[in-house]
Amino acid sequence: MxxxxxxxxxxxxxxxxxxxxxxxxxxxxxxxxxxxxxxxxxxxxxxxxxxxxxxxxxxxxxxxxxxxxxxxxxxxxxxxxxxxxSESEKEKGEIFVSPDIALCPTCEKELFDKNNKRYLHPFINCTQCGPRLTITDHMPYDRERTSMKSFPMCKECEREYYDPSSRRYDAQPVCCNSCGPKVYIIGKDIQDKEAISYARKALNQGKILALKGIGGFHICCDATNVQAVKRLRELKHRPSKPFALMFKDVREVKKHCHISPEEEKLLTGWQKPIILLEKKEDSPLPDILAPESKTLGTFLPYSPLHALLFSLPDHQNISPVLVMTSGNPHGAPICRNDEQALKYLSGFCDIILSHDREILIRADDTVTDFYRNKPYMIRRSRGFAPLPIVVNEKLKGDGIAIGGELKNTFCLAKKNLLYPSPYIGDIGDIRSFTVLEHSIKKMTELFEAEPKWIVCDKHPLYHTTRIAEDLSYKLDIPLVKLQHHYAHILSCMAENDFNSKVIGVAFDGTGYGDDGAIWGGEFFVCDRENYKRVASVMPFMQPGGDLSSKEGYRVAASLLEEENYRKNPHICDKNTYTVIQNMKKTGINTVLSTSCGRLFDAVSSILNIRQASTYEGDAANALMYYAQLCKDEKYLPFSPLTVEEDSLLRLNTTNFINRLSREEGDKISLSYRFHAVLSDMVAEACKIIREKYNINTCALSGGVFQNKLLLRLCVERLESKGFKVLIHSLIPPNDGGLCLGQAYYNLKEEI
Ligand SMILES: [Zn+2]
Ligand SMILES: [Zn+2]
The missing domain is CATH 3.30.70.100 (Alpha-Beta Plaits)
Known part of the structure; x- marks a missing residue:
């Protein structure tokens, strides 16, 4: 037939x-x-x-x-x-794994319906919702190949599973109160609802809770309890980095934040990322949650356990806003089992609410900002990984891109599909190093990838370079080492499926330059095959190597001429200034740098906003915060914006920062002026490059472009000069997006 x-x-x-x-x-x-x-x-x-x-x-x-x-x-x-x-039969070929899906509205209703058999079941799910990637061991996605295999279905669940008219027909993680996983308090004989109730009571008493979720553990406390938040900051050694906040529902969010329809759609949708929403001026939430920040990292409950934590009917009322931050020791990956939680989290929590459904693959929460009504990704992970980025079908390749050292993610390439992994972390930490190795193995198996090449960063001292070299040797496949900022631009091109010449503007913290110097304020003329560095930030001596990336005053002291230092004695004492000037002269323990990120730190120091950072981007974020407070966008222009030096075009940044340091004015208008003039420099440099190379498309990438004010000012200026501007949306501009650019570079074009 x-x-x-x-x-x-x-x-x-x-x-x-x-x-x-x-x-x-x-x-x-x-x-x-x-x-x-x-x-x-x-x-x-x-x-x-x-x-x-x-x-x-x-x-x-x-x-x-x-x-x-x-x-x-x-x-x-x-x-x-x-x-x-029919039963699943495994065949070789493309493997697509779904990201985890937040609790759906129908399941949420059943969760709180007394007459439902899954009333208050912390693991309720259906074909439309529930964990996916994080519980999957192998494909095809069937119960026996997930961490649900340890929980045989009861008769009734089995009936629903096989009934085509049921919402749970063929839902792999289906379970109920009698056959599903269990929650419990570690070290205490307390289970099920009593465990959740116990945790709620602890939150009410201002205690700190560790909570096992979908992709890892969270640390949680009452966001309205200043003492509790303060204690958490002290225990976590995290004095000022904003905390993510989980709100009971979107109504609660609206009391504290401005939210656009697009933001609301993503906030309440199936992916449930953390969104940076603008805080309302009259929000009573304490400043300690996100000091010197105009935004709050906001998200909604996405697992049934979260919903129960807020709303278990046990006659207690708990705060509708909870601090919900990743459960990891500084720099290390998020904890995913009880052993790790006990080892790494007991130091900063009072009780641990866990459960016995295994997390096989970690997935931190995704964090996104919004720009022009579209997401502008900061960290791409749960709900998004491992969705592929699809590029033109003429481009093909099979390989692994290892990514960078900070905010690491790696990427598998299969034909024209590029799969960035969930967020791993900073690979300088040995624990992240181990997790990266393990995750590459796991994802390669899960996706049945057969890599033919491997790409990593050019930095000789990165741990990721070592992993790549080992892997290249073990698998006997060639290794390509790619310049850091070129990879940033390529990631922006890949995300926009753009395969032609661009002017790439990479503004970043630190990356290894082709001349051995620190790069990070670079302009390239490039396409997918080649790049040429045509302009940069004015080179300066960066003293003290890595230390100066945390202590912005060191760069400030290096940049400022003596008379200007004397006007800004707050940056450091006279002795330190002299030492740094001598280091510059002798070159001892200093490196030549064109890092744009370091300029933000230096200006933050000069304007007496931050002398040092307590977390990556601290000084720059605080500088942006003050600039954003500027109501009047008028500012004093600066000239010349660029100068020629050693046959390269240079932004006239050192002279400008010296000028800025002499100016009278408050930190609000001066920090705005810094953003505005820097954007003028970008637009001017791109214009000069366009005249010479006849390219009308700019791509903006690099961690500095997380700065939304700088992004907006650059895009506006470039567009007004008639440029087409490529920016990121679903891939972060920071090092978390590097792997995509590395993979894109190595695809081969079919003619
Ligand atoms: Zn559901
Ligand atoms: Zn059951």
């Missing part, structure tokens, strides 16, 4: 795809079968409505599904008697 065969590739597993096909087939009286092949969903259709069913499948798939491509063919097969869901 004539049979239509449809193969659908994409996120089609664990999103209710097979039941969706089967339900529609029944409704259209189509006979046949549907099965998971690990790499795709394979559908056979017989009957006059087969084409119609195909249409429905391709045009209105389930909300969480992402179809990347499909194949249709016809054959002659034996007649089917009904429409069946």
């Amino acid at each position: 004539k049979t239509l065969n449809l193969k659908v590739y994409g996120i089609v597993q664990g999103v209710g795809f097979r039941p969706f096909v089967s339900r529609n087939a029944l409704a259209l009286s189509v006979k046949g079968s549907v099965s998971n092949k690990g790499s795709y969903v394979d559908i056979y259709m017989q009957g006059e409505n087969s084409e119609k069913l195909t249409d429905i499948i391709l045009t209105s798939p389930p909300e969480r599904a992402c179809i990347f491509f499909w194949e249709k063919s016809y054959s002659d097969r034996e007649e089917y008697t009904d429409f069946e869901i």
Whole structure:
């Protein structure tokens, strides 16, 4: 009998795809079968409505599904008697894994419905929601290959699992109060609802709680209790870095934050990232949560356990706003099991609420800002990883890009699909190093990747370089080392699927330059094959190597001429200034640098905002905060904006910063002026480069472009000069996005 065969590739597993096909087939009286092949969903259709069913499948798939491509063919097969869901059979090919999906509204309703059998069940889920990536061991995505395999279904769950009319038909993590995982307080004989109630009581008493979630542990306390927040800051040695806040619901968010319709849609959607929302002036939330910041990192409960933490009916009222920060020791990856939680978190929490469903792959919370009504990613992880970035199908390759040393993520390339991993962390820490090695192995297996090449950063001392060298040796595949800032620009090009010449502006903290100097304020003329450095920040001597990336006053002391230092004695004592000037002269313990990030630190010091940073980006964030307070966008321009030096175009930054340091004015207008003039310099340099190379597209990348004020001012100036400007959206401009650029570079173009 004539049979239509449809193969659908994409996120089609664990999103209710097979039941969706089967339900529609029944409704259209189509006979046949549907099965998971690990790499795709394979559908056979017989009957006059087969084409119609195909249409429905391709045009209105389930909300969480992402179809990347499909194949249709016809054959002659034996007649089917009904429409069946066949057992998964594993076949080799493309592997698409769904990100984790936040608790859906229907499950949330059932969670608080006394008459439902999953009343108050902390692991309730359905075909439309629940953990995916973090519990998956192998593909195809079936219960026996997830961490749910240790929880055999009870009779009733099994019935729902096999019933096509049920919301849990074929839902792999399905479970209930009698057969599912259990929550408990570590070290105490307290389980289930009592454990959650115990944790709620502790929060009410101002205690600090560690909580096992979907992709790892959180540390949590009452955000309205200043004493509790203060204590957490002291214990975590985190004096000023803003904390993420989990709000009970969106109504509560609106009391404290401004929110646009686009932001609300993402905040309440299935991915539930942390969004930096502008704080309302009259919000009563204490400043200690996010000192000197105009925004609050805001998110909503995304697991049933979160919902119960806020709303368990146990006659206690708990704060509708909780601090909810990643449960990790400084610089190390988020903890994912009890052993790690006890080892690394007991020092800064009073009790640990855990559960016995294993987290197989870590996924930190995703953090995003918004720019022009689109997400502007800061950290891409849970809910987004491992969705691929799809580039032009003429570009193909199979390989691994290791990423950078800080904010590490790595990326698998398979044909024209690039899969950035969840967030790993700073690889300088030995624990992150181990996790990166483990995660590369895990993801390579899960995606059945067969890498033919490997890319890493050019920095000779990065731990990631060592991992890449080892891996290249073990797998016997070639290793490519790529310049840091060029990789930033490539990541922006890849995200915009742009494969032509651009003027790349990479503003960053630190990266290894081709001349051995520290780069970080670079202009390239480049395409996917080559780059040429055509301009940069004015080189300066960066004293004290790594220390000066934490202590901005050192760069300030290096930049300022003596008379200007005398006007700004607050940056350091006279003795220190002299020592730094001598270091400059002798070159001892100083390196030549064009880092833009360090300029922000230096200006922050000169304007007496921060002499040193307590976390990465602290001084620069505080400088942006004051600049954003500037109501009047008028400022004194500066000239010349650029100068020629050693046949390179240079931004006239050192002279400008010296001028700024002599000026009278408050820190608000002066910090705004710094942003504005720096943007003038960017636009001017791009204009000069355009005249010479005839390129009209600019790509902006690098960690400094997390600064939204600088981003806006640069984009506005460039656009007003007629440039097309490429910026990031779903891939971070910081080092978390490097891996994508590294992978993009190594794809080969089919002609
Ligand atoms: Zn659900
Ligand atoms: Zn059950």
